[in-house]
Amino acid sequence: MLILGIESSCDETAASVVKDCTELKSSVIASQAMEHQKYGGVVPELASRRHCENILSVTEKALADANITADDLDGIAVTYTPGLIGALLVGVNFAKGMAFAAGKPLIPVHHITGHIAANYLVHPELRPPYLCLVVSGGHTMLVEVTDYTKFRILGTTRDDAAGECFDKCARVLGYPYPGGVQIDKAAQTGDAGTYQLPRPRVAGSDLDCSFSGLKTAVINMVHHAAQTGETIDAPSMAASLQRTVAEILTEKTELAARKTGYTTIAMAGGVSANSGLRASMQRMCQAHGYRLYMPPLSLCGDNAAMIACQGSYNFLAGITADESLNAYASGTAIGEMKEM
Numbered sequence: 001m002l003i004l005g006i007e008s009s010c011d012e013t014a015a016s017v018v019k020d021c022t023e024l025k026s027s028v029i030a031s032q033a034m035e036h037q038k039y040g041g042v043v044p045e046l047a048s049r050r051h052c053e054n055i056l057s058v059t060e061k062a063l064a065d066a067n068i069t070a071d072d073l074d075g076i077a078v079t080y081t082p083g084l085i086g087a088l089l090v091g092v093n094f095a096k097g098m099a100f101a102a103g104k105p106l107i108p109v110h111h112i113t114g115h116i117a118a119n120y121l122v123h124p125e126l127r128p129p130y131l132c133l134v135v136s137g138g139h140t141m142l143v144e145v146t147d148y149t150k151f152r153i154l155g156t157t158r159d160d161a162a163g164e165c166f167d168k169c170a171r172v173l174g175y176p177y178p179g180g181v182q183i184d185k186a187a188q189t190g191d192a193g194t195y196q197l198p199r200p201r202v203a204g205s206d207l208d209c210s211f212s213g214l215k216t217a218v219i220n221m222v223h224h225a226a227q228t229g230e231t232i233d234a235p236s237m238a239a240s241l242q243r244t245v246a247e248i249l250t251e252k253t254e255l256a257a258r259k260t261g262y263t264t265i266a267m268a269g270g271v272s273a274n275s276g277l278r279a280s281m282q283r284m285c286q287a288h289g290y291r292l293y294m295p296p297l298s299l300c301g302d303n304a305a306m307i308a309c310q311g312s313y314n315f316l317a318g319i320t321a322d323e324s325l326n327a328y329a330s331g332t333a334i335g336e337m338k339e340m
């Protein structure tokens with residue numbers, strides 16, 4: 001079974017071919033990150049335009065690298081939510097046109113389920129059910145993966161995602177977009193004990209979290225220092241922030257594992273590339289004897305291999321779409337999704 005995956009939810013135009021769910025045949029990513037860097041973040045219209053320009057050549061290369069043509073495919077999977085609407089629409093309409101022209105099934109994939117599936121490409125022994133900490137630029141949640149296409153959200157952020165917190169703090173500290181990876185790099189040379197940062201508590205669910213207060217605290221400390229002529233030690237602020245975020249996420253995951261009884265834990269999403277978070281999750285899992293699965297750094301960020309992989313499982317579960325498939329920026333809560 002050969003499935004083509006197409007991803008265009010943010011600033012990466014990507015296409016990939018996966019065989020029998022997990023065998024990676026090709027993966028092509030055209031990143032626009034450098035172009036958005038001069039604006040300090042993703043400019044949605046620019047992202048859509050670049051997707052328009054690149055999507056055909058990226059898809060052709062993915063097919064050529066896999067040594068196949070569109071005729072050989074069993075289905076075409078595409079990210080249809082969540083993300084920048086103009087960016088998603090490019091991928092969805094391209095996939096629709098291609099599926100129609102080639103007479104192949106069209107398979108809708110929720111981007112977050114794709115991030116989770118990235119683990120299957122490299123960890124053949126990982127099988128549902130398990131607990132997954134999803135940490136991306138727009139989402140932070142603890143998800144119970146009950147089957148390849150069935151998911152239950154146990155906890156989520158009440159405000160900002162962890163990635164958003166990293167990105168905004170990086171910006172105020174003077175690091176270029178994308179900020180998360182810059183915080184990670186800077187933290188290597190900083191002292192995590194220098195700045196005391198708040199750990200917001202969330203009333204109601206103890207598996208929910210909140211990062212806006214932490215983000216605001218860092219921004220306020222930087223602004224206050226600028227007003228009083230003090231110097232902020234940026235690498236130490238980065239290290240303090242990284243340690244605080246890693247501890248919050250690790251504690252929430254530990255609590256979720258204790259409450260649910262899961263001993264298999266996975267991580268997914270761009271922020272799962274963070275070295276401090278990876279180390280802290282490893283320590284916690286080792287201490288309890290839990291099995292921990294993380295995607296390699298190359299599969300943490302946005303890519304189409306994860307979409308092709310999850311698309312394969314969706315296809316096997318009968319989750320396909322017709323020509324009326326639309327894209328949705330958000331509002332399609334995971335629990336409401338057919339495949340989530």
Ligand code: KG4
Nearest residue numbers: 136137138163180184270271273274301302
């Ligand atoms: O999953 P992703 O590539 O895109 C979304 O679906 O949102 O995640 C992007 C997020 C950004 O906030 C980026 O700064 C963050 O992942 N990120 C990191 C690291 N690498 C990427 N955050 C912390 N440390 C990293 N090494």
Ligand code: ZN
Nearest residue numbers: 136270301302
């Ligand atoms: Zn993503």
